[in-house]
Amino acid sequence: MKDIEGQIVIDMHSHNNKAASVEIQSSRPLQAAGILIGKDPHQALGMIPLMYNICGIAQARTSLLAIQHCLSIEIDPTMEIARDMLVLVENAREHLFRIFIDWPELLELNRDIHQMPSSIRLVSEFRQALFTDNKAFELDSRLKPDSVRLLELINQLERELQQKVFEISTRDWLSICDIDGLNQWMNECDGIAASAIHAISDRGWNSQGYSDCPHLPELDADDLLKRLNTSDADKFIAQPDWQGGLYETTALTRQQDHGVIPELTRGFGNALITRWVARLVELASIPQQLKQLLSQLERNHQPTIIDTGRRVGIAQTEAARGRLIHRVEIDQDRISHYQILAPTEWNFHPRGLITRSLGNISANSARQLELLARLIVNAIDPCVGYALRVH
């Protein structure tokens, strides 16, 4: 079966079970969006979720916003709130996949995939409760929010997170604000989340994988439009930098100021323990964020039109793995240029976050070194296909 996702190959050279150098090569198909050229916007919006099904909500949302921006179409803020809700539910699903599939395997913990919360299937139910005919990402989508049903779904997610992931309420878990509190939770609970964090801590790996790669700042839309319109835009998409700097865009980027993360950052920097807990902070916060968005859905909002006057549009979305950027040009009702800049390319830049994070790790054996490297890669980008070769 042809590997259509392509692959990232990480070569880690080691000496005495300590990383000495790291090289990354990528064969990811970055020009697949070129298939949209020549299509009309309606066709393109139908194709995006078929092609990019794994983060299909984030992709469809970003594509629609870029096309609306390009066509100077009125953007209904209430509709955007509904789409924000879907992106959050998709992020929850992606975190749950990784927690129940990857964490037990990586850390050799008891694995029962049938414990996976049924909330992983909530995306379609939220869609149905928000939009007419399940059409959430089309130019003629119509909002029909069923607030009672939406609250039921949010409560279901919150309940399952409490029962199957955190073992205390997500509110109580998010109120943990220091390392002592985190340790107390780990010692009192034995579910998958507490066991995984415990397993990292027990191995003495909390501080492993520190890097000096800063978080990606807000990117100005006009500056991005210009950068993606240069002659070396393909190179930028393959190995992005921003004004010469290399950046990370991950769950930690989003959660750096939330919950126990500032305290962990003070103790361990952006190392392994901070990254793994950041994903839990993000997951725990999703039900509350959904409730806030639900309350905003019920208010009136004034539509806005962003008129670029340039037949070019750009949009950015925080997908589970990091910031996703789409840029589109439309000429005579047909897409004439389409670019997608994925978070993976920031994080796996040959001189970027992964290379720097793996570059200073050490362990007691070659096997442990490889496991540690996998934990770090998984913490940064949990669903990209990669091959790790330790030499």
Next chain:
Amino acid sequence: MCLALPARIVSMDKTSDMATVALGEVKREVSLALVEDVSVDDYVLIHVGYALNKVSEEEAEKTLALFSEAGLLDEGAVR
């Protein structure tokens, strides 16, 4: 970002919750632990060794045609 590949289930082992899926002539073993109500000849989206969800034959064929058009699949992969 991740591209999702639809493949057809050609055989299932309900005791291990595993299935053999096919894309053209190539077959692969995947876990069915995350999907419900699937049977032989259904299409599922596969990602990193797991069937993620069931898709209709129409949607699968549209998706495979898109991948083929984008040059990401061999011609024979589209049934």
